[in-house]
Amino acid sequence: MQTEIMTPNELKKFDPVFGQLSFDNHEQIVFCNDKDTGLKAIIGIHNTVLGPALGGTRMWQYNSEWEALNDVLRLSRGMTFKSAVTGLNLGGGKAVIIGNAKTQKTPELMLRFGEFVHSLSGRYITAEDVGMETKDMDLVRTVTPFVTGISEEIGGSGNPSPITAYGVFMGMKAAAKFAYGSDVLEDKVVYVQGIGNVGEALVENLTNEGAKIYISDINRERLEEVRDKYSVTIYEGNNLYAEKMDIYAPCALGATVNDETINQITAKVIAGAANNQLADENKHGMLLREKGIVYAPDFLINAGGIINVYAELENYGRQEIIRKTENIYNTTLEILTNAEAGNMTTHQAALAVAQARIDSRKKEK
Numbered sequence: 159m160q161t162e163i164m165t166p167n168e169l170k171k172f173d174p175v176f177g178q179l180s181f182d183n184h185e186q187i188v189f190c191n192d193k194d195t196g197l198k199a200i201i202g203i204h205n206t207v208l209g210p211a212l213g214g215t216r217m218w219q220y221n222s223e224w225e226a227l228n229d230v231l232r233l234s235r236g237m238t239f240k241s242a243v244t245g246l247n248l249g250g251g252k253a254v255i256i257g258n259a260k261t262q263k264t265p266e267l268m269l270r271f272g273e274f275v276h277s278l279s280g281r282y283i284t285a286e287d288v289g290m291e292t293k294d295m296d297l298v299r300t301v302t303p304f305v306t307g308i309s310e311e312i313g314g315s316g317n318p319s320p321i322t323a324y325g326v327f328m329g330m331k332a333a334a335k336f337a338y339g340s341d342v343l344e345d346k347v348v349y350v351q352g353i354g355n356v357g358e359a360l361v362e363n364l365t366n367e368g369a370k371i372y373i374s375d376i377n378r379e380r381l382e383e384v385r386d387k388y389s390v391t392i393y394e395g396n397n398l399y400a401e402k403m404d405i406y407a408p409c410a411l412g413a414t415v416n417d418e419t420i421n422q423i424t425a426k427v428i429a430g431a432a433n434n435q436l437a438d439e440n441k442h443g444m445l446l447r448e449k450g451i452v453y454a455p456d457f458l459i460n461a462g463g464i465i466n467v468y469a470e471l472e473n474y475g476r477q478e479i480i481r482k483t484e485n486i487y488n489t490t491l492e493i494l495t496n497a498e499a500g501n502m503t504t505h506q507a508a509l510a511v512a513q514a515r516i517d518s519r520k521k522e523k
């Protein structure tokens with residue numbers, strides 16, 4: 159799917175909302191505005207066939223409202239497929255708040271946002287995303303029950319990052335099994351790009367397995383902190399993609415598999431936590447396939463976080479969270495096998511599994 163932002167002139171040729179390139183088959187888009195608190199937010203509900211649309215709230219200083227709309231359309235669609243492929247009874251939604259989370263996020267603004275979430279009567283359930291913290295969700299919880307990712311002290315599931323990392327690790331093992339015939343990662347050279355919350359927890363899993371780990375990050379302090387804790391090497395070069403490695407784990411930004419990098423990548427496996435790793439799902443998915451690189455779809459293997467918050471709704475415990483996250487291994491292997499058999503990209507194969515679940519539920523209904 160195309161996700162580029164159009165220029166204002168290009169936009170004039172289209173309907174401004176339904177004509178957006180990222181408009182898929184979204185059920186409902188809610189524009190939330192409140193002058194008193196400065197709130198400008200958009201809630202995107204992509205699909206509710208499998209259940210309420212759950213997805214985090216991102217606060218970001220977008221360059222334009224079009225950019226914010228495009229982001230919420232793209233992200234909410236992604237949530238539909240993430241939950242569907244993971245086997246959760248959830249639909250896909252997401253919210254964006256336009257503004258600087260460091261300077262414009264006030265308690266009043268968050269409470270007003272919570273009221274808008276509440277007005278949707280549970281069709282949309284929010285959670286944390288970029289620019290949000292657990293304490294913001296705790297505040298939203300005071301005005302609506304339709305929020306997850308709240309503190310453990312008030313019944314929440316706590317920090318999702320270690321579970322996300324465990325799911326990525328499971329997906330990586332499955333991809334290694336497919337590419338190398340064994341899921342043992344001992345002595346495999348793995349580059350972890352971005353050692354934030356998820357990246358560091360992934361490093362911990364990889365360390366326990368005996369992988370040869372290289373880490374890269376734009377934050378030098380983080381690099382040194384992680385190096386002092388684990389047996390890893392800091393990557394000091396400036397073009398990680400061309401380095402000789404077995405596995406590339408993008409855990410920072412999206413779109414790192416793009417026209418510029420794709421021909422440099424030497425890894426046989428790509429498996430990481432970052433959302434939207436392929437700059438162009440179809441084009442780059444196909445190129446990876448042609449190059450024989452096994453790509454574990456991001457929205458499938460980074461689903462640990464949503465499994466974790468889903469526990470708050472379904473009241474299941476730690477053991478079930480781990481079991482569901484471990485199952486990412488089986489689903490990944492199944493999808494990689496389907497992709498090969500069906501002459502599809504792995505991304506398309508994962509979407510097909512998700513879509514089949516949605517279609518079959520729709521029929522039942």
Ligand SMILES: NC(=O)c1ccc[n+]([C@@H]2O[C@H](COP(=O)([O-])OP(=O)(O)OC[C@H]3O[C@@H](n4cnc5c(N)ncnc54)[C@H](O)[C@@H]3O)[C@@H](O)[C@H]2O)c1
Nearest residue numbers: 319322352354355356375376377409410431432433460463
């Ligand atoms: N936290 C979760 O549970 C979760 C769930 C699903 C997906 N994700 C995705 O996984 C990725 C990592 O999430 P996180 O929670 O660890 O975020 P984070 O903000 O804690 O860490 C991101 C790290 O990437 C680094 N970084 C930024 N730009 C970089 C670059 N160009 N090169 C190298 N490093 C760079 C940052 O300095 C930071 O240390 C994000 O894309 C996020 O959307 C996270």
